[in-house]
Every structure is written in structure tokens, then in C-alpha cells.
Amino acid sequence: MKLTGAQIFVECLLKEGIDTIFGYPGGAVLPIYDALYNAPLRHILVRHEQGAVHMADGYARATGRPGVVLVTSGPGATNTVTGIATAYMDSIPVVVFTGQVPTALIGNDAFQEADIVGITRPCTKHNYLVKDVKDIAKVIKEAFHIALTGRPGPVLVDLPKDILNAQTEFKYPEKVDLRSYQPTYEGHPGQVKRALDTILASKRPVIYAGGGVLLSGASNELKSFAEKLGIPVTLTLMGLGSFPGTHPLFLGMLGMHGTYTANMSVTNTDCLIAIGSRFDDRVTGKVDEFAPYAKIIHIDIDPTSISKNVRVDVPIVGDVKFVLKEILKGLTESKRKKDTLSEWHEQVKKWKDTHKLSYKQNDKIKPQYVIEKIYELTKGDAIITTEVGQNQMWAAQFYLYDSPRQFLTSGGLGTMGYGFPAAIGAQVAFPHKTVIDIAGDGSIQMNIQELATAVQYKLPVKVAILNNRFLGMVRQWQEFFYEKRYSYTCMDAAPDFVKLAEAYGAVGLRAEKPEEVVPVIKEALKVNKPVLMDFRVDREEDVYPMVPAGQPLNKMLLV
Amino acid sequence: MRHIVSVLVDNEFGVLSRVAGLFSGRGFNIESLCVAETIDPKVSRMTIVTTGDDQIIEQITKHLNKLINVIKVSDLTAEDHIERELAMIKVNVGEKDRAEILSIIDIFRAKVVDVSPKTYTIEMTGDGEKVNAIIELLKPFGIKEIARTGKIALARSQKTK
Numbered sequence: 001m002k003l004t005g006a007q008i009f010v011e012c013l014l015k016e017g018i019d020t021i022f023g024y025p026g027g028a029v030l031p032i033y034d035a036l037y038n039a040p041l042r043h044i045l046v047r048h049e050q051g052a053v054h055m056a057d058g059y060a061r062a063t064g065r066p067g068v069v070l071v072t073s074g075p076g077a078t079n080t081v082t083g084i085a086t087a088y089m090d091s092i093p094v095v096v097f098t099g100q101v102p103t104a105l106i107g108n109d110a111f112q113e114a115d116i117v118g119i120t121r122p123c124t125k126h127n128y129l130v131k132d133v134k135d136i137a138k139v140i141k142e143a144f145h146i147a148l149t150g151r152p153g154p155v156l157v158d159l160p161k162d163i164l165n166a167q168t169e170f171k172y173p174e175k176v177d178l179r180s181y182q183p184t185y186e187g188h189p190g191q192v193k194r195a196l197d198t199i200l201a202s203k204r205p206v207i208y209a210g211g212g213v214l215l216s217g218a219s220n221e222l223k224s225f226a227e228k229l230g231i232p233v234t235l236t237l238m239g240l241g242s243f244p245g246t247h248p249l250f251l252g253m254l255g256m257h258g259t260y261t262a263n264m265s266v267t268n269t270d271c272l273i274a275i276g277s278r279f280d281d282r283v284t285g286k287v288d289e290f291a292p293y294a295k296i297i298h299i300d301i302d303p304t305s306i307s308k309n310v311r312v313d314v315p316i317v318g319d320v321k322f323v324l325k326e327i328l329k330g331l332t333e334s335k336r337k338k339d340t341l342s343e344w345h346e347q348v349k350k351w352k353d354t355h356k357l358s359y360k361q362n363d364k365i366k367p368q369y370v371i372e373k374i375y376e377l378t379k380g381d382a383i384i385t386t387e388v389g390q391n392q393m394w395a396a397q398f399y400l401y402d403s404p405r406q407f408l409t410s411g412g413l414g415t416m417g418y419g420f421p422a423a424i425g426a427q428v429a430f431p432h433k434t435v436i437d438i439a440g441d442g443s444i445q446m447n448i449q450e451l452a453t454a455v456q457y458k459l460p461v462k463v464a465i466l467n468n469r470f471l472g473m474v475r476q477w478q479e480f481f482y483e484k485r486y487s488y489t490c491m492d493a494a495p496d497f498v499k500l501a502e503a504y505g506a507v508g509l510r511a512e513k514p515e516e517v518v519p520v521i522k523e524a525l526k527v528n529k530p531v532l533m534d535f536r537v538d539r540e541e542d543v544y545p546m547v548p549a550g551q552p553l554n555k556m557l558l559v
Numbered sequence: 560m561r562h563i564v565s566v567l568v569d570n571e572f573g574v575l576s577r578v579a580g581l582f583s584g585r586g587f588n589i590e591s592l593c594v595a596e597t598i599d600p601k602v603s604r605m606t607i608v609t610t611g612d613d614q615i616i617e618q619i620t621k622h623l624n625k626l627i628n629v630i631k632v633s634d635l636t637a638e639d640h641i642e643r644e645l646a647m648i649k650v651n652v653g654e655k656d657r658a659e660i661l662s663i664i665d666i667f668r669a670k671v672v673d674v675s676p677k678t679y680t681i682e683m684t685g686d687g688e689k690v691n692a693i694i695e696l697l698k699p700f701g702i703k704e705i706a707r708t709g710k711i712a713l714a715r716s717q718k719t720k
Contacts, residue, residue, distance in 0.1 A: 121573075121580050122580055122584050125627075126627040178627065179630060180568075180627060302625070303625075304622050307614065308618060
């Protein structure tokens, strides 16, 4: 039987096991929307296409399954770009389908035409313009394959309207045949052995793990590896949750706003084991003085990540889970004594005991206190998303993440406006879990319109706004490095978030004094509706520790 | 250091843009770039001349390999290879200069491919230095126009008995 391109699109998604798409209709994708009318697929109608991509991204991060987006041509497509770039920087499998003007009009400056394949070439893992209805099934199959395998990432497929209306026989390809795309999963055995020897010879080893552990599903392997050898673990922002935050071997996050213990440990280690992490500038500080005494082992599926910023002694290209399993196999034969690291453990404990994360309570609400209370009242079990800035750093420091895929944040691109739609995406995937976006008053206004989406689909997402009426992180930099010249960082005309929530049909709550914080959180957790919590926090609270940009990690500004 | 990177790619629209975008987006240099179909019409060969230290060249080859449409990347600089460049040079010829110009052409084993009363168009093939040398020698006569390809290159075959 012959199907139209639009019907083939729907069939392909079903074959891929997709049950939810996030989208926004328009002229060029009308054929698909018509095919969706009776299809067994859930479509979440967003309020802005950027929101759709962040939702699909949040859905993907929370589940490990691909997030799917459907938008129209021109402005619909261009509105997805920030979302795509966000997913690209953090290696998140999102597949974005954009409508396009009919092939005969491409290049004609037609109504709602944009060269979205050209625009997104640098921020997708790969993208396609489909020019023949016979290619749709093959391209969609490839798109999902590429998005999910190797180092994952977003893929965009541009579908001209005439292709969606044309007909052809539908046959979904059994497998993908891409001779030029064969990711390496197995680490080189010789390198694995060299890594093992280096680790066993070390006296002050540290594991520095990142988002790759989550993407690879290797949390259990990471835990066994760390526990078997008693190696302390620090995580990047993207890696939080891949190793239990409450584990005695956990050092906290490292980097610009990392813990004292993590940064000192990395500076003094003689063997740094980088696992699925990419030596981002926010992690390394001054590159020349990063882990200066260490032999560095780097396990990563993406060869371009290796030796990009920092020289590596033992590179291993491969899937983190696979390589860790090989290392664990090698360990069964090793005869290392447990107490060889006792001196190192003592040193680490000293750092931990003398420099805990802290803040000074006064008569105002401290943002850190809000997060501590959210942690207690959700028993550490909520899915937390963040916006970007101070809210993000405090959420990383003061909530301890014990499970993978529990903490969703825009680490690479640093996209304000990410957290709220991402929380909606996570809530769509897990309707019965508590999902909380830790936000600032600046960030939340970047995608506040999605509150209508949450209300429409009865998604009880909670938003904790740490409201300081500043763009807090930028203000902090101005305080430290620009003599407190608060140039355009003060947002004096914030909306009344309680009334705003009510206007959307959600619930608004406010806390102005420290003693009001707990009742507000308790109330929010009780309500089965979207809730905006407006916490009026101490306006000029800073994030500590802080390594000023370009400084080595051990040069921290402390509380 | 200069490197000649030979890249086999899918012969599809947009691939050149992906490669060029990779170089511009990551701040790598392109000195010259030649693209043409290979014996397999589904595959094109790009010959890219680029500069950078070892670490940069390593990143360039890794990033090229990462592009979905790239089939194979080889850095020819590291192995024995042949490189050629083609130039077409339109030079003024005065009455008295003809013999001298023709002898230069002869020495370089170049060819005259178009003649007008006042100009010769010369086809010159060789490695880059040779092309530069003939241009230097022709300059005094007055070069009107030049069109130069970038370098193309192939690895030498294994010489077995």
C-alpha cells in the first residue's frame, strides 16, 4: 500500500518506539499534523518552539530515550536553534523534524522559508534535507541511529511540504548502513592494561567523571570501580548523579564553583582518571596548572575530546561502560592492598572536614537554605532541573544526587530558560515523580510561557524561584571583578510571580522570611498542580567557593 | 607546519559546507582546497592544505573523521606522496619577448594553450614551488591574469619487487 510522506513519518516514529512528541504546528507541517490526528502518539503542544526542544531534551536526559520535536518551517525552525545548540553541547539525543517550503520554492525566499539545515549544521551531530519521498524512512532511521549511538547528539530532519504529500510504498529499513559512521565502543586492550598499571602504581588517585557516564549508563560500573580500589570521585556539573552524592568517597563537584576538597584533590593527585568528561574550561581553570602532578588517563567515546585541552598520558577511545567493565575484569587479578591509599584518604578527609560547603545565615532567606530544605523535604528523590547562573550552582552544591538522570542542567551552552521546559519534559516522562526547577527570577522569565503548557497537560511541575531581582551570577562577577558597578543586572520590574501563576491557572506561593520557606515547600509538594514558589532571597548572596576565570583550581575564593 | 590532508567524502550536496564550516568554526586554517568526484561517483576526494602544530593537525583529522559524511582521512605529509598543482598564466608577449618566453616554457615543460596577438596563456603543472618559480620568471613580461588550482595529492604506491 502506498502512504504519503506524512503518514510514513508517523509510521517511522511508531517503529522507533516513540510515544511522545513535543511540537507546534504551522503551514509547512500541516500534512504531518493531519496524519497525527488519529495516530497513537502523544503530542504536547508547547507555547514556543524553543520550549519544545528543551522539553524533548529534558525528556531524553530523564529517560535515556530520544526526545522528538516537530515544528514548522521558517520561524518555527529558527526558534529551535538555542534548544538544539543546548542539546549538542551536552550530547543529548534529540531528533528535530522541521517543515520546509515545497522543494520547488526552496531558495526563493518563500513565505516562512529558512535554510535551517544550513543554520544548524554547526550545532547538530548531523542533519538532513529530504528531497525525495522514497528517502524519508531511511533518513528517519539514520537520524535516530546517529542521535543515539557513539557520542549522542541532536539530529535535524528538514521535510519539504510536497515531499510530505507525495506517496510511495512504505518499508522501514531493518538496519542502518553508514560506512562512514562506525563509533568505537571497545577500548584498546593494551591501553586498558596501561591504564590499570598506572592506577595501581598511584598513591593519590582521583576519578574525575562527567556526563559520559550517564550517557553510557555506567553508574554501577563507576561505583564498583571506585569502591574496589577506594578511589575518591569528583564529578563535573554534567556528571552529578552518576556517582552517589552521599557516598563517602564522593568529593563533590570540581571546577569554578567546585568544593574545596574536589579542587585540592585534583590539584594534588598523582593519577587523574577522567571518565566521560572533557576538560571544559570551567572545570580546569588555568589549563597549565591543572592536575600538575598527575598522570592522566582519559576514557571517552569521542576521540576529539581526547588531548583537546589537556595532554593525556593514557588515552582510551571507547564507551565508558565497556571500558570500565574491562578494567574491572583486570582488577580481579590484581593484588593491591587496601591500605595503600590510607594516607591519601586521611588528607582528603582533612580537606573535607575543614572546608565544608557553607553559608552565613542572617535574618533573610538564604538561597542555599532553600535548596537544603527542598533536599530534605523531597528526601533527595526529586528530579531537579536548573536554569543557569547562581541558581544552577547552588542546586549543584546543596542538593545531593544519588541517582543517575536525576539532575538536568544546561552545562555546556549554559542556556537560561532551559530548566522549566526541561522539567516539563521530565514530568511528561515521569508523571508521578516530583520534578522541581530551581530557577532565578531572570531565567524563569525566558520561557515562562510554558506555564500554559504545564497547566494544559496537568503536569504538576514545581518551580522554586530564588528571587533576588538581580541577574545574580553576572552581578557577582561585577561585584568581584568590576568594582560593584552593577551595569544592567538589576531587574527591578519583576512580575508578581504569585499573581502570574494564578493568571495561568497554576498555583503561586511566596516566602519572604526564613521561617516561611519550609511551609511553602511543603504546600507546593502537596498540590497536584504546577506551582511557582517565589522565594525572596538575600539579594547579594554570592556563590562560593569560586575560582576566578583563568586561575588555577587551588586559588579559590572562599566564604 | 604545512600538511596535506586527503579526505574521501560522500558525494552529496552540503558536504563541502560541513567541511568548510568545521574549519572556520574551530579556527583551523585552509590554505587550499580541491574537490572532485573519484572513480566511484558516490565518493569525492577533497585535498586540503592546512597548517598547524601536531596537536592541531591531530584535532583536524579527528574532527574530519567525526563528520558523518567523511569516509576516510589521511595525512599525506606523513607518508611518501606525489603532489601537483595546475596554473594557467596569461602573460603579455611583446615582439622581442617571444623566444625568451618560449624557452622558459620549454625549461619548465609547460604548454601554451591559447595565443592572441599580444598574449600567451600558459598551462603549468607541477609542485607548488615549480609553479611559483615560473610565475617569478614570467612576471617581468607582465602577467595579466592567473588561475591556480590548489594542491592535489596521492600517496605513492608500495614499491614491491
